[in-house]
Amino acid sequence: MFEKLCVGALMAFVFWHPESVNATEAVPVPLPQLPATFSGTLPCASCEGIQTSITLQADGTFFSRQLYEGQASPNQANDLGRWVMSHYGNIVVMQGQNSEQRYFRVKSADSLEMLDLEARSIFSILNYSLNRTSSAETLDLKLFPLNGLYRYFADSGRFTECASGLDLPVVTMGDNAKLENAYLRLRAEPGQALLATVYAHIKPAPPMEGQNSTPSLHPLRFENIAKGDCAPRLYSASLKDQFWTLVQLKGKPVVLPETGRAPGLMLHTDNSRLSGSGGCNQLLGSYSMDGRFVQLNMVAATRMACLSPGNVDAELIETLTQVKTWNILGQRMELYDQLGRLLARFEAR
The missing domain is CATH 2.40.128.270 (Lipocalin)
Structure with a gap:
């Protein structure tokens, strides 16, 4: 859905901007004080605007929320995945639930600028900036489809989400029994990881005494489980000794x-x-x-x-x-x- 943000943006003109990534040595702009949430309303060709918030975590994961203003429900889109920095040019590369990568330039420690799908600047009278909020949002998202490796061992289930790599405890509610029973019928040995698809709510679990609250997976609806593995998730490749x-x-x-x-x-x-x-x-x-x-x-x-x-x-x-x-x-x-x-x-x- 992020394609709408740049491909169809009104009065937006895209040009190659050599200073952005390659003309002269760039001084890296840091992203201090992570986690941080960047928020704003981005242009939209088919709606009044897209309320967008992106939270970057220090562990290399991100989550985002989008609300398409003026569109009939469902007009929300959530995402979860990983982010890395480009080697030069201060570009944040993000890849979430789908295979499309998104690109934002770090204009300052408190501001991101959305780039097009080729990681180029969008020259326009419209505003493509997201600004740091006063406090970071908490991971609290409903996502579907959510793919991950599920395993059940020692009377508890865990779910490693594919795009982000987050390893989440599974709460015994909703369709947890269906997920657990399907897993037990298919597994070849205890603790084997199987590829599951669920509709889920990821949110903080109630904190244990003396412990901080951590994200957990609430399986609202079970869809499927099968033998398989996650697709490779985003990482920053090395220039040398790599074909x-x-x-x-x-x-x-x-x-x-x-x-x-x-x-x-x-x-x-x-x-x-x-x-x-x-x-x-x-x-x-x-x-x-x-x-x-x-x-x-x-x-x-x-x-x-x-x-x-x-x-x-x-x-x-x-x-x-x-x-x-x-x-x-x-x-x-x-x-x-x-x-x-x-x-x-x-x-x-």
């Missing part, structure tokens, strides 16, 4: 082969060595770095003739000679030229 799969080259998507070598790069720590592929031929070279500035030097490439889809050997080699700066946003690496224009996008897979 980066090429997904976009000079603004065009790259067709990835179903089998064989995928186009991509790896920057090795040892001897500043570079290796990779354009989808057919093997690429070898070296690199040098100074902060966010990087120079890629290609010294050799095999010379096989390939006609398979996704073969971008020549174009990739030519593009790499133009690279001046880099950035990582979660599991996405971007390479830019000296004017800050995006040349290539990779994903850590």
Whole structure:
């Protein structure tokens, strides 16, 4: 639903903003005093505005609330997941219950600015800022569908939510009996984790004597449980010793082969060595770095003739000679030229 915030925003014009992530070395803007809630009303193309609050936790989790003003009920959307900072440019990357990532620039310790779905600035007369509130909100959300790994052991259930990784005790109310019984029928051994889907209320449990209140899961409605695992959750990938799969080259998507070598790069720590592929031929070279500035030097490439889809050997080699700066946003690496224009996008897979 966050696509409505930028794709259809009235009178919003989106341009590449090189200063945002890649032109010169940026001084990191900290986010002190976490947890912190940032709140405001964001533009909306199909409603009067979207009341939005995002709470960033110090453990790398976040939760958010949205209210679409002027729309008939249901007009609320809640989310829960993880957040990381970009390596440069002070961009908060968030990924919640769905697979869409959201991006906000840290303008100051007390202000976030929403970016578009490509992590670019939105130049508009409309206001895309969220400001820190006087106190942080408490995690108290109803979410559906909520996916997580459920396990029952020693007469108690626990639920590890997939997007955030939060490990929550399950309260014995609502559909807890259905969830527990379905788990006991399917598990192969005590304590085995199974993938469950529920409609749930995550809120603080009543505090025990002498203990602080902690979040717990109240299973309002049981949907399904099966053998399986959560999809990988958001993390901040390392630049080096990671194979980066090429997904976009000079603004065009790259067709990835179903089998064989995928186009991509790896920057090795040892001897500043570079290796990779354009989808057919093997690429070898070296690199040098100074902060966010990087120079890629290609010294050799095999010379096989390939006609398979996704073969971008020549174009990739030519593009790499133009690279001046880099950035990582979660599991996405971007390479830019000296004017800050995006040349290539990779994903850590």
